[in-house]
Amino acid sequence: MNALKQKPSAKKAAKNRAPIRVLLAAGGTGGHVYPAISIADAVRAIHPDSEILFVGTRDRMEWQAVPGAGYDIKSVWISGFHRRLTPQNLLFPLKLIVSLIQSRSILKNFKPDVLVSCGGFASGPVGWVAAKMGIPVVIQEQNSFPGVTNRMLAKHAQRIFTAFEAADQFLPAEKITLTGNPVRSRISVQNxxxxxxxxxxxxxxxxxxxxxxxxxxxxxxxxxxxxxxxxxxxxxxxxxxxxxxxxxxxxxxxxxxxxxxxxxxxxxxxxxxxxxxxxxxxxxxxxxxxxxxxxxxxxxxxxxxxxxxxxxxxxxxxxxxxxxxxxxxxxxxxxxxxxxxxxxxxxxxxxxxxxxxxxxxxxAKPNAAHEIADTLFEIAEQRNG
Known part of the structure; x- marks a missing residue:
């Protein structure tokens, strides 16, 4: 079974659409990173000439998983904030400032049509800077209780895609579309x-x-x-x-x-x-x-x-x-x-x-990745006139 089933119109739509530039911010765990990779795969399936770039951190699993899936990734210095006093927390203000500067540089150089936040602390600074620069922000939230980064970015988001109805009570309802989670495009069950x-x-x-x-x-x-x-x-x-x-x-x-x-x-x-x-x-x-x-x-x-x-x-x-x-x-x-x-x-x-x-x-919602990717093309087309 192929988890990524394109809608019948996908190939036809690709002929009529211009390629887009998508920046995906995701990090920390596979729960954030693999849905982002699935969305990237779906964007490429609609138009192979679309340009994809990821943002993450060097010391987490995305630094291996994203290049392994065939995509480029840039890093920001941000890290999580611990609830107790730790040496890492003392560095947090500096890391945040540097990450905001790095995010602005990445956004100015790549010039994305849309930014997708799939959660994890790497999404925070780049999502906030993108919103301030007028770049459309889209959120994909995997869990029924949204992570802190996506909750903070929600007010800046143009669209929010959720996997569980329970997430609606924590996010702006008027922006939400329930699509399910994008899963690995080659997930299957052997005979x-x-x-x-x-x-x-x-x-x-x-x-x-x-x-x-x-x-x-x-x-x-x-x-x-x-x-x-x-x-x-x-x-x-x-x-x-x-x-x-x-x-x-x-x-x-x-x-x-x-x-x-x-x-x-x-x-x-x-x-x-x-x-x-x-x-x-x-x-x-x-x-x-x-x-x-x-x-x-x-x-x-x-x-x-x-x-x-x-x-x-x-x-x-x-x-x-x-x-x-x-x-x-x-x-x-x-x-x-x-x-x-x-x-x-x-x-x-x-x-x-x-x-x-x-x-x-x-x-099951097997078309989640394609539905999200389809919307990214619509948002980019509206932005670019």
Whole structure:
């Protein structure tokens, strides 16, 4: 399945449209950066001659992810502001001033038709300077509780694209369009038989996919370590467990994988189409990108929201999926007690899994990136006359 499905008119529209210049500001985490890359891909799909530039910071993941996707990136010096007094906070005023100067230089040299803020602290200075220079600002907000940068930029924005209805109460309603989250343009699900072969799994046992995000989730790892004997030996469940690179060595030292022939303990999953294709059920955090992917591929899930995020936004992200029957919610304090119970209740109930899968697919918005890109062309055309 291709997550980026162009509208039938896209190729025709490209012939009638001039290329545009888009500056995308995003940084800090994949939740901000990958939607921005998806929007960039969609702009290029509408008109390949459009010029794209990213703004981020040198010490965060965008500095590798953006060039890896084939786009240029410029840096600003800004960093996050800590709630407690730290040496970094003492530098913050200087970093902000330098970042505003850097932002103005980037904007003057690149001359974008429109700026897109996908969140993260790198978006703040460049978005504010763009608004002061009269450059149209567009916001793409991934979470149900908007990040502080996008909340601050909202009053300057011409359009705001959201993924969850709950975000409406924090942003100017008259500017909002609910599009869903842009997801990786090549997200797909491998054929089940091929996916099972990839992991050397049997077709007669269910498969649980455990995700903790690229960095892993300590609480999920701890609960899985306690539950793996029951899940593997007692309930005959095959498990793909992505524990995160920083936890892999320690976990693999404690868990003798030779005692668990149907366990695949991985620091990072390189082949997500195979992992999704093999999985009957997904146990995961409730980050915006993960929720959007689960909707798009129609996978039933057990969501464990992280309590360590601003505004408890992962719980809010999960709410619509749970309310619509696509997911089951387990809070982190309940995890040790309920993980085996909830997995066992669901994973062998094919009728329940099918209902959850259909419910997830109904929530999907596969054309989010194209809808946003289409609007960027409209805004640029209006600005340029």
């Amino acid at each position: 089940r038989d091929e996916a099972l072969d990839h992991f050397d799994f049997s077709s007669d046992k269910p498969v649980l996919l455990v995700l903790g995000g690229s960095g892993g989730a300590l609480a999920i790892n701890n609960a899985m370590e306690e539950a793996i004997v029951d899940l593997h030996h007692e309930h005959n469940i095959q498990v793909i467990w992505q524990c995160g690179k920083k936890y892999y060595d320690e976990l693999s030292a404690r868990i003798n994988t030779s005692d668990f022939p149907n366990l695949r303990l991985l620091g990072y999953i390189n082949n997500m189409p195979a992992a999704y294709g093999a999985a009957d059920l997904v146990l995961t955090r409730a980050g915006a990108g993960t929720c959007s992917e689960l909707m798009l591929i129609g996978k039933p899930s057990i969501l464990v929201p992280s309590p360590n995020v601003a505004g408890d936004h992962q719980t809010k992200n999960a709410a619509s999926m749970v309310e619509n029957g696509a997911s089951v919610l387990v809070t982190e304090p309940e995890l040790d007690e309920l993980i085996t119970v909830r997995i066992h209740e669901l994973i062998k109930d094919q009728q329940k899994l099918e209902k959850m899968s259909h419910a997830a697919a109904k929530l």
